[in-house]
Amino acid sequence: MKTLQPAAPQPQVRSQAAQHGCVAIISRQAIAHNVDTIRHRLDQDGQRDGPRLWAVVKADAYGHTLAHVLGGLGKADGLAVLELEEAHLCRAMGWRKPILIMHARYTAADLSDPGLAPLHVVVDNDEQLRHLEALAQRPGPHAWLRYRGSLNHSGFAAAAYRRAYDRLHKLLQAGRLSGLGLLQHYARAEEAEHLREERRDFEAVFAGLPGPRCTENSAALLSDPGYAGSGDWVRSGIALYGISPLAGVDGRGLGLLPAMTLSAPIHDVQLLAAGDPLGYGATFRAAHQLRVGLVHCGYADGYPRNLVAAGTVLVQGRPCRIIGRISMDSITIDLSGHPQASPGTPAVLWGPPDLSVEAVALSAGTIPAQLCVGITGRVPRLAEAAEASGAAGSGSP
Amino acid sequence: MKTLQPAAPQPQVRSQAAQHGCVAIISRQAIAHNVDTIRHRLDQDGQRDGPRLWAVVKADAYGHTLAHVLGGLGKADGLAVLELEEAHLCRAMGWRKPILIMHARYTAADLSDPGLAPLHVVVDNDEQLRHLEALAQRPGPHAWLRYRGSLNHSGFAAAAYRRAYDRLHKLLQAGRLSGLGLLQHYARAEEAEHLREERRDFEAVFAGLPGPRCTENSAALLSDPGYAGSGDWVRSGIALYGISPLAGVDGRGLGLLPAMTLSAPIHDVQLLAAGDPLGYGATFRAAHQLRVGLVHCGYADGYPRNLVAAGTVLVQGRPCRIIGRISMDSITIDLSGHPQASPGTPAVLWGPPDLSVEAVALSAGTIPAQLCVGITGRVPRLAEAAEASGAAGSGSP
Numbered sequence: 001m002k003t004l005q006p007a008a009p010q011p012q013v014r015s016q017a018a019q020h021g022c023v024a025i026i027s028r029q030a031i032a033h034n035v036d037t038i039r040h041r042l043d044q045d046g047q048r049d050g051p052r053l054w055a056v057v058k059a060d061a062y063g064h065t066l067a068h069v070l071g072g073l074g075k076a077d078g079l080a081v082l083e084l085e086e087a088h089l090c091r092a093m094g095w096r097k098p099i100l101i102m103h104a105r106y107t108a109a110d111l112s113d114p115g116l117a118p119l120h121v122v123v124d125n126d127e128q129l130r131h132l133e134a135l136a137q138r139p140g141p142h143a144w145l146r147y148r149g150s151l152n153h154s155g156f157a158a159a160a161y162r163r164a165y166d167r168l169h170k171l172l173q174a175g176r177l178s179g180l181g182l183l184q185h186y187a188r189a190e191e192a193e194h195l196r197e198e199r200r201d202f203e204a205v206f207a208g209l210p211g212p213r214c215t216e217n218s219a220a221l222l223s224d225p226g227y228a229g230s231g232d233w234v235r236s237g238i239a240l241y242g243i244s245p246l247a248g249v250d251g252r253g254l255g256l257l258p259a260m261t262l263s264a265p266i267h268d269v270q271l272l273a274a275g276d277p278l279g280y281g282a283t284f285r286a287a288h289q290l291r292v293g294l295v296h297c298g299y300a301d302g303y304p305r306n307l308v309a310a311g312t313v314l315v316q317g318r319p320c321r322i323i324g325r326i327s328m329d330s331i332t333i334d335l336s337g338h339p340q341a342s343p344g345t346p347a348v349l350w351g352p353p354d355l356s357v358e359a360v361a362l363s364a365g366t367i368p369a370q371l372c373v374g375i376t377g378r379v380p381r382l383a384e385a386a387e388a389s390g391a392a393g394s395g396s397p
Numbered sequence: 398m399k400t401l402q403p404a405a406p407q408p409q410v411r412s413q414a415a416q417h418g419c420v421a422i423i424s425r426q427a428i429a430h431n432v433d434t435i436r437h438r439l440d441q442d443g444q445r446d447g448p449r450l451w452a453v454v455k456a457d458a459y460g461h462t463l464a465h466v467l468g469g470l471g472k473a474d475g476l477a478v479l480e481l482e483e484a485h486l487c488r489a490m491g492w493r494k495p496i497l498i499m500h501a502r503y504t505a506a507d508l509s510d511p512g513l514a515p516l517h518v519v520v521d522n523d524e525q526l527r528h529l530e531a532l533a534q535r536p537g538p539h540a541w542l543r544y545r546g547s548l549n550h551s552g553f554a555a556a557a558y559r560r561a562y563d564r565l566h567k568l569l570q571a572g573r574l575s576g577l578g579l580l581q582h583y584a585r586a587e588e589a590e591h592l593r594e595e596r597r598d599f600e601a602v603f604a605g606l607p608g609p610r611c612t613e614n615s616a617a618l619l620s621d622p623g624y625a626g627s628g629d630w631v632r633s634g635i636a637l638y639g640i641s642p643l644a645g646v647d648g649r650g651l652g653l654l655p656a657m658t659l660s661a662p663i664h665d666v667q668l669l670a671a672g673d674p675l676g677y678g679a680t681f682r683a684a685h686q687l688r689v690g691l692v693h694c695g696y697a698d699g700y701p702r703n704l705v706a707a708g709t710v711l712v713q714g715r716p717c718r719i720i721g722r723i724s725m726d727s728i729t730i731d732l733s734g735h736p737q738a739s740p741g742t743p744a745v746l747w748g749p750p751d752l753s754v755e756a757v758a759l760s761a762g763t764i765p766a767q768l769c770v771g772i773t774g775r776v777p778r779l780a781e782a783a784e785a786s787g788a789a790g791s792g793s794p
Contacts, residue, residue: 021480058697058725058726059697059725059726059773059775060774060775063697082726083417083418103664103693103726104417105417105664105740124665125665125740127740148667150673150674150679151675151676151677152667152669152673152674152675152676152689152729153665153667153676153691153724153727153729154664154665154667154691187674187676187677187678187679188677188678188679194679267500267502267551268521268522268550268551270545270549270550270551272549276547276549277547277549277584278548278549279548279549279550279584280548280584280585281584281585282547282584282585282591292549294550294551296500299766299767299770299771300455300456300460300766300770302771305763305764305767306762306763327550328455328456328766328767328770329455329456329479329500330550332549332550343502343522343524365703366702366703367702369696369697369725370696370702370725373696373697373725373773374696374699374771374773376456376770376771376773376774377457377773377774378456378457
C-alpha cells in the first residue's frame, strides 16, 4: 500500500494571551539535554565511542508531538517509529537521517518508496521476510531481525531465528539489503536479575551471527550503561522525554530534564461552608470553611480520573491538594493555603521537579508513559516560551 | 478575544483496505436513533410536547468527533459545547440552530460575533455578568443563569443567584438579551434520593423567577422522564452516544444503540509452550501450549492499561480473554478457542451488545465516558460502512 505523504504539522508557540484551558508546554532544550545525557552515559563522558542512538518517537513522541521534539533530536542518529505513516511524517518534517520502522506490516511496494531512505525495518515474522525477498529495488532497507525473547509479542523464536537470518543474509550478500542487524526487546529490563537472564538468552541465540546489534532500551542502558555502551545501536524512548524508566528514581535523579509541563488555569473559585459537599457523588465534604478552585482540566484532557493516592497540583509554586472527584472537564483543589489564587491563576498538573510526572503516575496507579500518551487532542502542545524567539531556523534536525 | 474560525474537519469513511491499526467506527444512525429514543421518553411517545433538547458535544462529541455525529443530530434543538472555539467549529461545520456555551470565559467582544448566532451562554460568575452588561450589540445572546447547587463547581449560590437574576432581567427588559433562563447541574443524578433532594433545593431557589428552565441531564431524564418531560430544555450528553448514565443497566437496556465500535487487527500470532512467560513483567505464564494473538491496540490508543477485572475482546464474534500486561501499542489475547484467527483478523475492543463500553469500563475500574474521550489522536474515527454510500448530502444538520 502506498501511503500518501502527510502534511507536516507546524509547531505552535505559546502565546502571551491569557491561558483558557489545559496546555502542555514542551521543551526542545530538555529533549536535547536528555540526548546528551544518554550519550554521555554510553560513551563514559567521551572516553569511548558509544553506540548509535535511535530516538523512539512512536505515539507522536510519547504524546509530546513530533513537531516539538524533532528540534531537540538533532544529535540522535535515527528516529524509531511504529508505523509507515509515522516514517512519512518524519520525512515530511525534514528528518534526513535513518528511520527505523518497528511494528508495521509493510509490503515490498511500501519499502520501495525512495522518499523513505535511509530506511531501517524490523523483521518480525515470515510475511515481512517474504516482502523483503520480493523487493526489486537495490539496495533495499537495512533489516533488523527481531528475536522473540521472553516478551513473546512478536519476532522469531530461537530455532526459527537462525533460519530467518540465513534468508536475510542471502539478500544482504546479493546486495539487496543495505544492512542486517540483530534486535530484541526486553520483557523485564527494570529488574537486574531478569535483565541478565534475558541477555544470556539472546546472546546464545545471536552467537556467531555477524551484524550490528540493537538490544538495549532506556531502562537497560540507564541501569547498566557499561553493557549498553559496547553495543552498536541502542533505542531510547521514555528517557528522551526526561522520564525515568526505573522504579524508585525519577528523571531528575538520572540527570534527565522533564520535557513536558502540563498546566491549566483556575476557572472559578467557590467558598464552601462547613459541611458543603463538592463534586459528583459528593465524595468530599468541607470540614470547615474552604476556598475551592475549579481547574480547567479533567479526564477529557487526559488527567487520570482514578487517583489511588492523594493528588496534588502546584499553584504559585506550592502544593495544593486535589479534593472531590476528577470530572470530565475539571478538577477541584483546596485553595486554603493560597489566598492570592484567583480565576486565571495557573495550576501546574505535572512537570516541575517537585511534581514530576513519575509522582503523578504513582498517585494514579499507572506509569508516566500512560499519562503522557493519554493527553488528548484538545490539549494544545506549545513550545516553551523561552525557546520561542530562537526557534526559527535553529531547530532543524 | 476574537477567535479565528477553524476549518471544518471532513469526516472520513471506512475504507475497504485492510485494517492496519486501531480504529473507532462511529454510527450516525445510532446517534439519530438515540435522539429519537430520548425524545420519545420525554414526550411520552408523542402524547405531550416534550422539552427542547441540547445535544452535548463537548470533548469532540465525547470522543466520537463532531464530524461524525453532527449528521445524526438533525432532530436535536441545539448543541451544547464547553468552549467558544467549539461553537465556532460547529458553525463552520454547518450547524445553524442554537449553540449553548457552557463553560467559557467569554468577553463582550466574543459574544458580538454575528457568526455565532443564535447563541446561548451559561452565566456562572460575576465576570460573565459584567461582560454581558458591557455588550453593545442588541439583542445579545440568550443567557442561562447557573445555580451552583450541591455540585459547587461554578455558578451562583442561593442568595447571590437572585441578585444576579435581577441584573440579567434588567438587560432582558432593555432588549439586550434574547432570553433569560434558569440552569443547574446535578451532583448525584444517578441516585434517586439525592436527585429529589437536589430538585427541592433548586426549585426553592428558582421559585417565582420567570424564564425557561434547563435542569435535567441524561441520568435525570432517563431515570425520571416524567419530571424532565415537563421542563423547557434538557441537556443530554452520554446517552446520545448510546451509553447508560445509570448503574446496573447498559445503553441497550435503556433502548439506546452504541455509537462507537473500537476494533484493531491481530498483528501477529505466537505459539507459547507450557511455562513460557508473556509480556512486560512476565505477569502471565502459559499453563499449557497456547496460541497468543498480539492485537494492534494499546494504552497509547486509549485502551485502559489497568484492568481491575478480567479483560475480554471479541474475535469472530466470540469472547477472547486478554492475557499479559496491556502495553503501549498492543494487548495480547488467548486464541485457544479461535483456531481460525490469524494476522489481520479484527479484534473488537468494545461496542457490540455482548461487549459494551459500559462492561469494559467496569473491568477497567472507570466509567464509559472516560474510555470514549480517552481514545487518542492516532486512532482514526471512521463512519460505519453501511452508512457510507448514503452519507453524501443526507447528513447535513
